Amino acid sequence: MAGRLYGIGVGPGDPELITLKALRILQSVPVLAYQSAEEHSSVARAVIAPHLAGNQIEVGFHFPRAQNPELAKPLYDQAIAPITEYLEQGLDVAVICMGDPMFYGSFMYLFTRLSDRFHTEIVPGISSPMASAAALGVPLSYRNDIFSVLSATLPIEVLETQLLNADAAAIIKLSKHFHKVRSLLEKLNLLDHAQYIERATMSDQKIIAIADVDAESVPYFSLILVPTKIQF
Amino acid sequence: MAGRLYGIGVGPGDPELITLKALRILQSVPVLAYQSAEEHSSVARAVIAPHLAGNQIEVGFHFPRAQNPELAKPLYDQAIAPITEYLEQGLDVAVICMGDPMFYGSFMYLFTRLSDRFHTEIVPGISSPMASAAALGVPLSYRNDIFSVLSATLPIEVLETQLLNADAAAIIKLSKHFHKVRSLLEKLNLLDHAQYIERATMSDQKIIAIADVDAESVPYFSLILVPTKIQF
Numbered sequence: 001m002a003g004r005l006y007g008i009g010v011g012p013g014d015p016e017l018i019t020l021k022a023l024r025i026l027q028s029v030p031v032l033a034y035q036s037a038e039e040h041s042s043v044a045r046a047v048i049a050p051h052l053a054g055n056q057i058e059v060g061f062h063f064p065r066a067q068n069p070e071l072a073k074p075l076y077d078q079a080i081a082p083i084t085e086y087l088e089q090g091l092d093v094a095v096i097c098m099g100d101p102m103f104y105g106s107f108m109y110l111f112t113r114l115s116d117r118f119h120t121e122i123v124p125g126i127s128s129p130m131a132s133a134a135a136l137g138v139p140l141s142y143r144n145d146i147f148s149v150l151s152a153t154l155p156i157e158v159l160e161t162q163l164l165n166a167d168a169a170a171i172i173k174l175s176k177h178f179h180k181v182r183s184l185l186e187k188l189n190l191l192d193h194a195q196y197i198e199r200a201t202m203s204d205q206k207i208i209a210i211a212d213v214d215a216e217s218v219p220y221f222s223l224i225l226v227p228t229k230i231q232f
Numbered sequence: 233m234a235g236r237l238y239g240i241g242v243g244p245g246d247p248e249l250i251t252l253k254a255l256r257i258l259q260s261v262p263v264l265a266y267q268s269a270e271e272h273s274s275v276a277r278a279v280i281a282p283h284l285a286g287n288q289i290e291v292g293f294h295f296p297r298a299q300n301p302e303l304a305k306p307l308y309d310q311a312i313a314p315i316t317e318y319l320e321q322g323l324d325v326a327v328i329c330m331g332d333p334m335f336y337g338s339f340m341y342l343f344t345r346l347s348d349r350f351h352t353e354i355v356p357g358i359s360s361p362m363a364s365a366a367a368l369g370v371p372l373s374y375r376n377d378i379f380s381v382l383s384a385t386l387p388i389e390v391l392e393t394q395l396l397n398a399d400a401a402a403i404i405k406l407s408k409h410f411h412k413v414r415s416l417l418e419k420l421n422l423l424d425h426a427q428y429i430e431r432a433t434m435s436d437q438k439i440i441a442i443a444d445v446d447a448e449s450v451p452y453f454s455l456i457l458v459p460t461k462i463q464f
Contacts, residue, residue, distance in 0.1 A: 009362075016253035019243070019358065023252065100358075102365035102372045103379075111371055112463075122366035126251065126332075126356045130241075133334035134354035139343055140334045144383040144405075146394060147335075151376040162378060165397065173376075231344075 003031075003087040005118045006094040007101035007111060009125015010047045013202035013221070017131065022123045023051055031086045031093040035106050036060030043221075044096045059083060059093075063106060076109050083110070087118045098221075100125045104149075104172065128223055129170035132200040136207060138227045141168040145228050152177035156184055163188060163226065171224040178218040182210055190226055198222040235263075235319040237350045238326040239333035239343060241357015242279045245434035245453070249363065254355045255283055263318045263325040267338050268292030275453075276328045289323075291315060295338060308341050315342065319350045330453075332357045336381075336404065360455055361402035364432040368439060370459045373400040377460050384409035388416055395420060395458065403456040410450040414442055422458055430454040 006025050011017040018026075026032065026048055034042040042060065061079045064072055086093050101107035101122050114120065129149065133140040141147040145167035150159055152174045159181065163169055171181055185191050196213055198206040199221045210224065238257050243249040250258075258264065258280055266274040274292065293311045296304055318325050333339035333354050346352065361381065365372040373379040377399035382391055384406045391413065395401055403413055417423045428445055430438040431453045442456065 007366075011251070012356075014253070016256070017251050017356065019249050019251055020255065021246065021248035024248070100362040100365075102370065103362050104373055104375075104377070108371040108374055111369075115369065120369065122369065124244075124249065124358045124362040124366040126358060127362055130332040130335050130356040130359055133332075134239075134356040137343075137347065137352065137354065138334065139340040141336055141381065142340055143336075144385050145336075145381075146383075146386075146390075147381040148398070149373065149377075149379040151378075153376050154378075158378075162397070165394070166380070 001090055002118050003089070003091040003093055005087060005110070005114050005120040006092065007107040007120065007122045008094050008096045009100040009105070009123060010044050010096050010098060011126040012099060012128050012131035012200050013047055015047055015050045017126050017201055018048065018051070019123065019125070022125065025094055025123060026051060026096070027053070029056065029092040029094040031057045031059060031091050033059040033061060033083050033093055033095045035063060035097070044098050047098070048096060057086070059086070063109060077113065080110055080113060084114065087114070100127045103127050128172070128200060129225065132170070132197045132223055132225055133227070135200045135205060136195050136197055136225065138195055138225060140225060141228050142230050145230065152181050156180055159184055160188070163190070168228045169226040171226070174218050174222050174224065175220055176218070178213065179215040181224060182213070182215065185210065185224070193229070194224050194226045196222065196224050233322055234350050235321065235323040235325055237319060237342070237346050237352045238324065239339040239352065239354045240326050240328045241332040241337070241355060242276050242328050242330060243358040244331060244360050244363035244432050245279055247279055247282045249358050249433055250280065250283070251355065251357070254357065257326055257355060258283060258328070259285070261288065261324040261326040263289045263291060263323050265291040265293060265315050265325055265327045267295060267329070276330050279330070280328060289318070291318070295341060309345065312342055312345060316346065319346070332359045335359050360404070360432060360453075361457065364402070364429045364455055364457055365459070367432045367437060368427050368429055368457065370427055370457060372457060373460050374462050377462065384413050388412055391416055392420070395422070400460045401458040403458070406450050406454050406456065407452055408450070410445065411447040413456060414445070414447065417442065417456070425461070426456050426458045428454065428456050
């Protein structure tokens with residue numbers, strides 16, 4: 001009998017912000033898998049490290065960052081081959097990822113390739129917009145608010161239209177696009193209202209006024225929240 | 233010394249989908265508080281029931297559903313008076329709410345009233361869009377997708393514009409607005425692509441084809457996901 005595939009969201013970074021269900025599965029499966037580039041260790045692996053006994057098989061896999069997803073597809077197939085083998089051998093595999101597996105998560109590449117062949121269960125995780133609102137102490141959206149998640153990689157005109165049409169937003173994937181986003185927030189008079197946070201809930205979390213952020217050193221795990229303006 | 237206020241997201245309904253941090257605080261505070269209308273017991277209280285020893289003070293409070301939030305403000309102040317008293321007595325109070333406290337959560341009314349007077353900590357929770365994507369087995373948004381949360385209470389023209397301008401969406405607060413939303417999805421050729429779920433992750437969760445949903449009996453805990461169309 002084939003193994004089960006689990007897609008486990010480990011949340012934003014604080015090891016205490018994983019769910020009881022994630023913990024139970026992580027501690028009981030024979031195989032753990034996570035995305036791990038050659039030169040970096042896995043951030044998701046570090047989040048769950050305090051919860052592991054160290055007696056499980058661990059598999060790292062690497063998805064190349066491809067400009068053209070079509071060209072990358074065979075490389076993704078190749079990357080998950082070891083996971084497929086363990087499942088075929090009848091071993092359950094838990095793939096861990098930061099935040100939530102189905103919400104801007106790399107698990108989706110595995111899901112689309114494996115869920116028709118193997119019994120698959122997803123365990124949702126705390127996503128960074130909610131974790132950041134909690135860490136910042138900022139009510140994010142309420143009542144009939146329109147809330148949007150926007151990628152900073154989008155053209156500035158698109159970001160502007162979206163921000164004007166939403167009541168609240170989270171702007172993700174800032175990194176080298178931070179300067180563009182900051183200029184836009186300034187233009188829209190949102191510089192004082194919006195909030196920036198790095199590595200929310202991690203031990204080295206930083207909250208910095210947007211005007212003071214060094215645009216050259218914005219990490220991947222950062223975002224800007226534009227909270228609701230409703231008074232309540 | 234005054235007590236601490238905790239805003240605790242208990243997640244979407246499955247008692248196993250609360251975080252380790254939420255569990256630790258829930259089990260250690262002397263006072264638990266939750267929104268509870270006179271005729272209904274608290275859904276959030278039911279979610280954490282398996283985790284409680286039954287030796288804590290419990291406070292129900294009730295926010296009237298007001299058409300005019302301005303008129304409701306004094307009623308909200310009155311509703312949270314018992315919580316304020318416990319905090320003033322030096323007792324820590326954990327306010328529990330479904331999903332995430334800062335994301336369409338009623339905790340925000342308490343936060344804006346109490347966080348300047350009492351030390352306040354927020355524990356984020358799994359929100360229903362992520363829980364629903366997991367339960368449905370549907371990748372929700374990816375890469376540079378624009379993801380929006382839309383309230384079904386919005387005018388149909390607004391919903392249409394927003395759906396056309398987003399790559400993925402969650403439509404919440406369906407209840408009596410379901411019929412309007414279904415008509416719109418049909419017009420936009422999204423009826424087969426979108427997914428409906430009731431009480432995601434609860435023991436009586438239901439997944440129903442949108443065409444088959446009885447528009448007269450759509451519960452508060454239901455939503456429609458319009459997932460990304462990216463192929464990956």
